[in-house]
Amino acid sequence: MCTEDELCLAKKWSIGLVSRGNALPGGSTRGRPMSGIRIGLIGAGGIATRHLPAWLSLGAEVVVYSERGARELTERFGGTAVASLDELLECCDVVDVVTPTPVHRVCAETALRAGKDVICEKPLARHHDDAVAMARLADQEGRQLLPAHVVRFRAEYAAMRAAVHEGRIGVPAVARYSRTAPFPAWSSWFADPQESGGVVLDLLIHDLDIAHWVCGEVTEVYAVTSQAQHQGTPTATAHAVLTHANGAISHVTGTWGAPGIRLTTSYHVSGTHGVLSFDSAAEHTIRLNTPDGAGAPDVRAGGDPFLGELREFSRAIGGGPPARLNARDGIIAVDLALAALESIRTGKAVPFLTWNGGW
Numbered sequence: 273m274c275t276e277d278e279l280c281l282a283k284k285w286s287i288g289l290v291s292r293g294n295a296l297p298g299g300s301t302r303g304r305p306m307s308g309i310r311i312g313l314i315g316a317g318g319i320a321t322r323h324l325p326a327w328l329s330l331g332a333e334v335v336v337y338s339e340r341g342a343r344e345l346t347e348r349f350g351g352t353a354v355a356s357l358d359e360l361l362e363c364c365d366v367v368d369v370v371t372p373t374p375v376h377r378v379c380a381e382t383a384l385r386a387g388k389d390v391i392c393e394k395p396l397a398r399h400h401d402d403a404v405a406m407a408r409l410a411d412q413e414g415r416q417l418l419p420a421h422v423v424r425f426r427a428e429y430a431a432m433r434a435a436v437h438e439g440r441i442g443v444p445a446v447a448r449y450s451r452t453a454p455f456p457a458w459s460s461w462f463a464d465p466q467e468s469g470g471v472v473l474d475l476l477i478h479d480l481d482i483a484h485w486v487c488g489e490v491t492e493v494y495a496v497t498s499q500a501q502h503q504g505t506p507t508a509t510a511h512a513v514l515t516h517a518n519g520a521i522s523h524v525t526g527t528w529g530a531p532g533i534r535l536t537t538s539y540h541v542s543g544t545h546g547v548l549s550f551d552s553a554a555e556h557t558i559r560l561n562t563p564d565g566a567g568a569p570d571v572r573a574g575g576d577p578f579l580g581e582l583r584e585f586s587r588a589i590g591g592g593p594p595a596r597l598n599a600r601d602g603i604i605a606v607d608l609a610l611a612a613l614e615s616i617r618t619g620k621a622v623p624f625l626t627w628n629g630g631w
């Protein structure tokens with residue numbers, strides 16, 4: 273029996289399935305129910321180990337093409353490895369790009385030109401012009417380009433943002449976001465700032481996006497960074513201060529720590545009426561401090577944010593409600609990270625103009 277998700281996804285894709293048959297070329301669906309959506313996953317590295325199982329548990333058929341690792345990945349989780357990008361494009365409806373950042377654009381554009389909707393890991397691109405070109409092409413092709421900023425789908429962050437927008441803390445004043453993750457030592461390209469954009473474009477961008485989502489348009493960015501070595505690993509911290517058009521201030525801190533360190537995240541969002549806070553290292557609930565002692569948002573039904581993200585994207589692509597973020601949000605997140613890098617380079621605050629969507 274199909275789940276609600278599968279029925280929703282099947283609405284858009286079932287016609288293609290009937291005409292092309294239910295089996296993937298050269299592969300099997302390993303007994304999973306057919307949902308109708310066929311995903312082409314490009315890349316088989318670190319983050320593919322979160323996307324592929326999420327897709328499979330949504331009931332999607334998945335083909336994987338990667339320069340390296342596609343066979344190992346599909347042997348571990350399921351799905352079907354294919355030998356070329358052309359083969360992938362022939363047997364999927366939606367492309368999910370999980371390659372290194374510098375090749376997001378070429379992968380996304382190839383998929384868009386082949387008529388596919390595209391999901392792309394954050395950052396959307398290494399450079400502003402690349403991100404805008406991708407969004408422009410998606411617009412021309414009439415396809416969706418959805419940047420995978422997974423933190424928006426983490427229950428504690430989504431509930432906090434909803435509570436702020438409902439006025440639970442009054443007028444937002446000062447927000448603090450912090451994220452510590454192990455340096456991604458599994459792939460060499462992360463250590464090259466020309467490729468990855470370093471800790472700012474790769475890690476800090478998660479909370480730059482959240483800061484913009486919660487407190488809105490940014491008018492100025494000031495940032496500092498410090499670099500160190502831990503037994504040959506390039507650890508780094510970056511701190512950005514964002515001034516928002518509504519007068520709120522966001523402090524955003526990201527640390528690439530030693531390999532093996534546990535991922536921890538926290539926020540502390542203060543307004544005129546109260547404070548919302550969360551610390552993943554302390555507890556997995558949100559605290560709300562207000563004069564009337566009102567209860568904090570309930571986030572017990574959170575679940576895997578990757579699953580929630582890909583479910584929402586699938587529904588949006590299949591004709592359901594729009595996803596909570598789009599290509600424009602991906603561009604703004606890249607621009608905020610680039611402004612932080614420019615501030616670090618110059619030592620000065622950088623005026624920030626939100627991309628207006630003009631091509």
Ligand SMILES: NC(=O)c1ccc[n+]([C@@H]2O[C@H](COP(=O)([O-])OP(=O)(O)OC[C@H]3O[C@@H](n4cnc5c(N)ncnc54)[C@H](O)[C@@H]3O)[C@@H](O)[C@H]2O)c1
Binds near residue numbers: 317372459
């Ligand atoms: N959302 C998150 O929390 C999160 C976490 C980690 C990484 N990421 C992002 O995901 C992306 C991938 O990161 P990763 O850690 O999986 O990287 P990775 O280096 O571990 O894996 C990249 C994969 O892409 C393949 N590849 C490289 N170039 C290719 C090409 N031209 N065509 C096809 N395949 C190609 C590689 O062989 C490898 O399998 C990056 O943009 C990164 O910033 C996001």
